[in-house]
Amino acid sequence: MEHYxxxxxxxxxVNSYGVTIVPANTTIDGDALELIIKHRVNADTIVLESDEAAPAAAPLEDAEISRSVQHLKELYQSIRLSxxxxxxxxxxxxxxxxxxAAETSDVFQLLEKIKGKDDYTYEHHIGVAALSSLIGxxxxxxEPELSSLTLAALLHDIGKIKVPDELLMKPGKLTEEEMRLVRKHTVYGxxxxxxxxxINHxxxxxxxxxxxxxxxxxYPFGLKQDKIDPFSSIVAVADVFHAMSSKRPYREPYPFNELLRQMGQEKFGGLNPQVVSVFLRNLSNKLVGQQVRLTDGRAGEVVYVNPNQPEYPLVKTADEGFVDLSREREAGIREITFNE
Structure with missing residues (x-):
């Protein structure tokens, strides 16, 4: 019955006496499974949401994202001049x-499509906007708030048009003076x-x-929570996640489990804890059933996620049964995988 x-x-x-063992809408975890086995529940009476065929979501086309990236790039180049x-x-x-794009039901396909790969500066604008719309x-x-939020995310780094490209794309560590210049993009924007x-304020x-x-x-002013606009807090979460999940001139993308771990840590004195919690909770809820590759090369399927430790789920592998990543901390989810 582990497949439950x-x-x-x-x-x-319910058991044979009609007593409810696991209420409807409950996600079956180890404790629930133990009750089902203990009460010898007839498997034919168990109805799961996943047992019903769901309509397949329309695939998110690369062209849709590429078109937006290219169009925004052209518009930003015109802004540099005018x-x-x-x-x-x-x-x-x-x-x-x-x-x-953010309305897709396949969140992990979206995350894969919007990763910065080749033209990071403009892919970042689109990626942060899509993530902000998703979080919103x-x-x-x-809908009016969502539209304003997504537009704000599209324009959040517009001040970088006044920062030299060699600084934005520098592969090594910036000097203090270079960092000071880059940070001015917030005021320029x-x-x-x-x-x-x-444009509203x-x-x-x-x-x-x-x-x-x-x-x-x-930066630029060292504001605290009560002085930061809620839209800014949402875009900040999207900005950090997209940057960490993308290939940069100076590093490879973070493994998925490390993304979740560091995002969780950012709740403490960094990113807005409510926004981070909403983001991580919804990602976690959609992890079950995803095909993954672990950091040690093994492939498997996520079958259970502990909401308190979403970066350490239970993974079923084809050759070794179940891998509890909360116990095997040397392994983790490197990436979500997709069938071509």
Whole structure:
């Protein structure tokens, strides 16, 4: 009966006397499975949500993301020359594609498609916007708020048009003076957006505040939680996750389990804990059933996730049965894998 682990009961699971052993909508963990076995529940009476055929989600096409990246790149190049933001074009020609991509039911396919690989600067804008839109939906924002948030995320790094490319793409560590220049992109972006007609002030604030941190350790002003706009907090989480999951000039992407671990740690004095919790909880809920490759090369399927330690799930491998990553800490999930 181990194949029930991680699946959700569609109806109450009852014993032969009609007593409910596992309530409907419960995700079956080790304790629930033990009860099912102990009460000798007839397997034919167990109805799981996954037993019903679900309509396949439409695959997210690479072209949809690539088109947005290329279009935004062209628009940003025009901004470098004119110092004017073509907000109508961005709002009407880029924003709908990004918000549409974030509506996919296959979150891990989305995360894979938006990773920065070749043209990081512009892939980062699109990736952060898609992630921000995703988080905003999970936080039940209204459609107008969601649209403003996603637009703000698309423009969060716009101030970097005034930072030399050689600094943005430098493979080694920046000097203190170089870092000071790069950090000015927050103020540059705020000033540019504040002067743009058709943009509300919150969108400009995101450009200014997305590197501020809850404990006051961010920049440019070292603001604390009560002074940071909620949109800025959401974009900050998306910004950090996308940067860590992407290939950079100076490092490879972080393994998936390390991503989850470090994001969780950022809740303490860094990123907004509510936003991080919503993000990690929803990712964790969608991990069960995903095909993964472990850091030691083994392949398997996630069958159970402990909500308190989502980076250490239970994985079923083809050759060795179950691998409990909470006990085998030397291994972890390197990546989510997909069938071609």
């Amino acid at each position: 682990l991680g699946k959700r009961a569609k109806e109450d699971i 110092r004017k933001v073509p907000i109508w074009e961005i709002r009407n020609e880029v924003l709908p594609d990004v918000m549409g 939906r999970w936080m039940n924002l209204s 705020y000033e540019l957006l504040r002067e743009t007609k058709g 919150r969108i400009a604030l995101v450009a200014l505040q997305h590197h501020e941190r809850e404990g006051g350790g961010g």
